[in-house]
Amino acid sequence: MISKNRFYQVPHCNGMGHGKPSTLAAMRSVKAEGGWGVVCTEEIEISPHSEIAPNFEGRLWDEHDVPALLLMTQACHEHGALAGIELMFNGYATPNRYSREIPMAPSHLPVRHLDPVQARAMDKRDIANVRRWHRNAALRARDAGFDLVYVYAGHDLGLPMHFISRRTNRRTDEYGGSLENRVRFLRELIEDTKDAVGDRCGVVVRLAVDQLLGQGGITAESEGRDIIAMLAELPDLWDVNIADWSNDSITARFAEEGYQERYISFVKSVTTRPVVGVGRYTSPDAMVSAIRRGVMDMVGAARPSIADPFLPNKINQGRTDEIRECIGCNICVTGDNLCVPIRCTQNPTMGEEWRRGWHPERIAPVNAKQAQETALVIGAGPAGLELARALGQRGVEVMLAEATRQLGGRLIHEAALPGLASWMRVVDHRVHQLKRMPNVTIALESPMSASEVLDFGFNRVFVATGAHWRKDGLGRQHRQPLVDPTLPQVFSPDDVFAGAMPSSPVLVYDDDHYVMGGLLAEKLARAGLEVHFVTPAAKVSEWTDMTMEQARIQGRLLELGVHLHTAVEIVGVSPAGTGLAIQLDSIYTSARQSALSCASLVLVTMRDPCDELWRELLAKRELWHESAVLTVECIGDACAPGTVAAAVYAGHKTAREFDSVITDPDAVPFRREMIRIES
Ligand code: ADP
Numbered sequence: 001m002i003s004k005n006r007f008y009q010v011p012h013c014n015g016m017g018h019g020k021p022s023t024l025a026a027m028r029s030v031k032a033e034g035g036w037g038v039v040c041t042e043e044i045e046i047s048p049h050s051e052i053a054p055n056f057e058g059r060l061w062d063e064h065d066v067p068a069l070l071l072m073t074q075a076c077h078e079h080g081a082l083a084g085i086e087l088m089f090n091g092y093a094t095p096n097r098y099s100r101e102i103p104m105a106p107s108h109l110p111v112r113h114l115d116p117v118q119a120r121a122m123d124k125r126d127i128a129n130v131r132r133w134h135r136n137a138a139l140r141a142r143d144a145g146f147d148l149v150y151v152y153a154g155h156d157l158g159l160p161m162h163f164i165s166r167r168t169n170r171r172t173d174e175y176g177g178s179l180e181n182r183v184r185f186l187r188e189l190i191e192d193t194k195d196a197v198g199d200r201c202g203v204v205v206r207l208a209v210d211q212l213l214g215q216g217g218i219t220a221e222s223e224g225r226d227i228i229a230m231l232a233e234l235p236d237l238w239d240v241n242i243a244d245w246s247n248d249s250i251t252a253r254f255a256e257e258g259y260q261e262r263y264i265s266f267v268k269s270v271t272t273r274p275v276v277g278v279g280r281y282t283s284p285d286a287m288v289s290a291i292r293r294g295v296m297d298m299v300g301a302a303r304p305s306i307a308d309p310f311l312p313n314k315i316n317q318g319r320t321d322e323i324r325e326c327i328g329c330n331i332c333v334t335g336d337n338l339c340v341p342i343r344c345t346q347n348p349t350m351g352e353e354w355r356r357g358w359h360p361e362r363i364a365p366v367n368a369k370q371a372q373e374t375a376l377v378i379g380a381g382p383a384g385l386e387l388a389r390a391l392g393q394r395g396v397e398v399m400l401a402e403a404t405r406q407l408g409g410r411l412i413h414e415a416a417l418p419g420l421a422s423w424m425r426v427v428d429h430r431v432h433q434l435k436r437m438p439n440v441t442i443a444l445e446s447p448m449s450a451s452e453v454l455d456f457g458f459n460r461v462f463v464a465t466g467a468h469w470r471k472d473g474l475g476r477q478h479r480q481p482l483v484d485p486t487l488p489q490v491f492s493p494d495d496v497f498a499g500a501m502p503s504s505p506v507l508v509y510d511d512d513h514y515v516m517g518g519l520l521a522e523k524l525a526r527a528g529l530e531v532h533f534v535t536p537a538a539k540v541s542e543w544t545d546m547t548m549e550q551a552r553i554q555g556r557l558l559e560l561g562v563h564l565h566t567a568v569e570i571v572g573v574s575p576a577g578t579g580l581a582i583q584l585d586s587i588y589t590s591a592r593q594s595a596l597s598c599a600s601l602v603l604v605t606m607r608d609p610c611d612e613l614w615r616e617l618l619a620k621r622e623l624w625h626e627s628a629v630l631t632v633e634c635i636g637d638a639c640a641p642g643t644v645a646a647a648v649y650a651g652h653k654t655a656r657e658f659d660s661v662i663t664d665p666d667a668v669p670f671r672r673e674m675i676r677i678e679s
């Protein structure tokens, strides 16, 4: 079995799984079309005895699940890609919320989730059962057309890993104790799988060679190396990484491209089998270097393939400057964690391939009727840039007007925060495309007023003028203003971006719960200020649990000496001398009131849309006709402040809908996969 190239889309979750098979197959199809030699599934549950509801992974519990997976293998084969399937039995790493079967583990153990559920120790019959379920699933995978079948021991999730790791295996029989005994279960699964499907399918082992837990866990220097040496030639291919998932898919804020090399680079010296590794590779030079230096034989990618499904084709065709590079933000991971279809900051078409029919590289030219209509896009943040780019691609005459002398909007400031430099790729990619479009004009230092817009006479006007941070504390916790915003000691993130430096000690109040509060606390602490971080949430930057960054963010602030006050709200702020007296209260009881004296206060609570221009244009609707203006729309943060991903998506969607006539506003705007009613 030969892959057409060395580009290997490793398994990745997507929030679709068994719930949305057509949506999923269309997404994988686009990857295959984009040139990936191998395209893999996400985790595929092999039995109801290990299922991870409510998350949507794939399923191969019995033959009824085969047709859904056939959709994907057929799509991959049509485009000349090999299809791989990651068979999963997650043991104590799932509470079996849907099936209510008791989870199984090498030894009695609470499950990894916080559910009040314990996994029971497996006896010999359980081991035989899991082996048989795995074997049967491998046979069904073969029948579903897969070329590569995984035995999964990655991420602290797969049961074989639980047997291998001393942390989760206290057995005293032949499956516990020595490393050889602990590896026995993995060896048996590999042998079973080879025996069942080895004549038709390649057998892949995904193994975490380091758990990043030091000597308490598997390390690349000791047991990781020994495991590969023991099983070296048994699988047909090794897919190696580090555990757990938050380490494997670490964000750009905490690790650079190629960050796994130091752990996995020994593998090729211990086996002659081909080796796949990951490390958020987006640069062809780094990929070639990893191959040339003998770190890996095939370049594995999940996130780079999500941000740009056509990355391989672009490299093959010498169009490397067109690669839509992953920014390492993990918004893609939030889809899986929130049990909804995957989304991506860089690639707004991700997850929309089937339900909206969007392709990452192609958009039809606008229809003949509207081909003559000109467009004015006001504001060059992520929303305006993507809208202008996609309209330009559709052949529309576009002017992009930006008030400042720089393209990028909010990202100019946000990408300058600690660790976010790669976020500027959202801007760079789009600006590069725009500059090559003869039908797009960019006007910098062009703040637009309503009368100028009407004077210009563009037919279609799009207001993408962004948002600004409030400075009075209004937000989730406080539905009424809390602080006098005119106090000179009070700052918003925008003030800090504009160069204002709060005095020390400073209190950063985070009622936003995504990255901004933690980033500003980090920035100010690095600048030498004493920082108090106060949040009504139970944790710092709590929503970043969804991007798997929360523990790292909180750890970093602690390392920087930031004083953390969680589950605490501000209840009063008053001037005291040159500083402020800030009254705090527990969100649970008013019996825990306290006060902090600070020189300054930074409020990270919510943003207001900068939509004055849009409102003014709406108020002048009677003048549109004589100015040839047909429509005025407000998009991105100017419509409703959100993530960068939401702004890019808004820009893209607006461009797609430039010439679509909404005949029925009550109709569901995308296709749905309906549940078949069983009698
Ligand atoms: P979004 O995330 O929705 O794209 P941003 O805040 O990132 O929003 O970007 C908005 C951009 O719009 C900024 O670069 C800002 O300078 C620009 N802008 C705001 N008002 C005007 C205006 N009246 N004319 C031109 N550009 C404007």
Ligand code: SF4
Pocket (backbone or CB within 6 Å): 302, 303, 304, 306, 307, 325, 326, 327, 328, 329, 330, 331, 332, 333, 343, 344, 345, 346, 347
């Ligand atoms: Fe990369 Fe962010 Fe897209 Fe995920 S969401 S693929 S991390 S750009």
